[in-house]
Amino acid sequence: MSSPLVLIIDDEPDILELLDMTLGRMNVRTRSATTQAEALTLLDQQQFQLCLTDMRLPDGDGLSIVRHIQLHCPQTPVAMITAYGSLDTAISALKAGAFDFLTKPVDLQRLRELVGSALRLSNPPAEDEQTDLDDPLLGISPPIQQLRRQIGKLARSQAPIYISGESGTGKELVARRIHALGPRAEQPFVPVNCGAIPSELMESEFFGHRKGSFSGAVADKPGLFQAAHAGTLFLDEVADLPMAMQVKLLRAIQEKAVRPVGTQQEESVDVRLLCATHKDLAAEVAAGRFRQDLFYRLNVIELHVPPLRQRREDIPLLCDHILSRLAERNQRPQPRLSSACLERLCIYRFPGNVRELENVLERAFTLCEGNALQADDIHLSGGPSSGDDQPDLTQIDSLEDYLDQIERQAITQALEETRWNKTAAAKRLGLTFRSLRYRLKKLGLED
Template identity: 80%
Template structure:
């Protein structure tokens, strides 16, 4: 079997020699180019498993190489080599389609990790809009086909990714799929709900701690970054991070290293970072709640997950799969949806998206008394009373605040009862952060 072939582009002979030597020890052959012209000529004659290019070249720049390879040789991952501290340059390269980047002086361990990830891409499937057997993202609508194509393309990159979308739209599912299709698929996928970690424990949870570093630290403990090493770290509800933690996270991302609580030593970590939130992160930056430099760093590429109301044609397929899953879990027969029940679902806006559809169908599955779910079994929020009845009820409201508090209290109690008072599960059920749930419970006197 022939060795993989790398294209190395740099006008510094010492750098070329170092790269060639390191790759040679990894059983990777290399072709060297001192400028853009030589590189383009080599690309025409040979097929490369990876390309490493310097940013500054005598007859152009590395960004032109990145764009050229993206257009003509999209299966070849290309990594940019930039001067230390040139973060803007690296981010521009990632946005242009670079697989990853290295800074000078080149860290050989980091180089080996990057090359290994690139070589693994040769056996992953190309981007496609067609679902495969293992695809957990259900749907055949155009928004989902487009999302599938984007996932296939972005799974080949190592760039930080910001997944935006409404609560319940499936952001974690998208993150898992990106990990599954990428070169890190055999390594851990570590999801973290940033809103569920108490502020005082965040640094220890993210970066780990040493025995005796604080009261209760009875042993060394690795953090979430260490747990995800070699794989993917998914930070859900990243907008809930306190500003002090945002500073530490930014440093960890930039330095690709973390410092456990109780030590001065930094540990290098190799993770791909995926972040998500249902909030408008740009608005959070404008309001001063989220650091602009961190936003710039994690939002190298944004991937938008469409809400369910923008892909209504997928509702019947989703409903069938959800009911199938419920029946399998109950070891029972799968009920059908009546035409009227289907129409009722298709005409609903689903503010809670797929998660709300799952909850509605679980309730209908539990309540229906036959093998067919009828329209009456489909209980949609906000549709139980007509506008006339709602208006008539206003006469009986003395205080709008008390009235709304009462509605909120009932919803919280119902969610807690459904989840057997598991507050983390109840928060997820309601589309709230854990911190927001705690605040509401305290406000309404339900925090006993």
């Protein structure tokens, strides 16, 4: 088997020579181009396992190379080489589809790590293999199939991803899937709940500490960044980070290095950052609770996880999986779901999403005495769609008035939950902002 072939595009002879020598020691063959035109010709003639391109070229720029590769040879990872401090340029490249980026002067260790990660993408799994039995994302609905396709594409990149979605939708599951399908799959996946770490311990937990750096520091301890080195660091509930920690996290992202508590020496770290929160991060920025510059660094690409109410056709499959797991764990036969029970679950709104479905089924499984779950075994929280409170038709003079009352209650609840942020409330209700404004006016709720 021949060694991998990498295309290097740069008009500086010193850079070309440095990259060629470094990759040669890694048993990697290289071809060089000094202009955009020359590079495009080579890309049309040969298949490369990686492309390294400078941002500034005599007859164009690296972003044009990235877009060309995305269009004509998307299986080839492309990394951007930018000037030191040009992080905005690097982020533009990631948004355009670049695999990763390097800054000048080129750090050789960072270069070797990048090349190693990119070459592991040379034999990606086929798309149909990404939906096999090992896929933890269960479902056949269009939203979940679209999510699978997005994950498959984003797993090939090293860009930071902001995973948005309501509580209980499975954001960590999505993060783990991105990691498992990417070139870092054999390296650590380190999840951390940012809201569960006491603020006074946060810096030590993230960056590590040296023995004696504070009371109770009886030994050196690596932080979460060090633990995730060469792998993926997943920051769940990132909106809960205190402002002081947001500043330190921003620096760690920009410098790709951390400084343990109790030392002046920085340690370089190579991690892919994924983050998530059930809050509207843009609204948190607007309210001054989250730094805009950090949001800009973390939200290079946003991936939205749909709520369960938008993929109701997946509920039977999810129920079967959850009950099978409960039966195995408790060494009991798996009960079947009666048609009335399944119908009741499928019409419920599930504000707590898949996590709420799991809790509902676990309670029913625990209390069930027969071999089937009936509708009465399912206990759902109140609300028009829960099935607990059926409307008394003798008390309804006008269906339109009754529906207006339900709509008014739902809109008011959404506005209260989002502190009367209409944009966030519209998103919570699955409406456009314009549609929400129309309904507010119709119901007499517009201020």
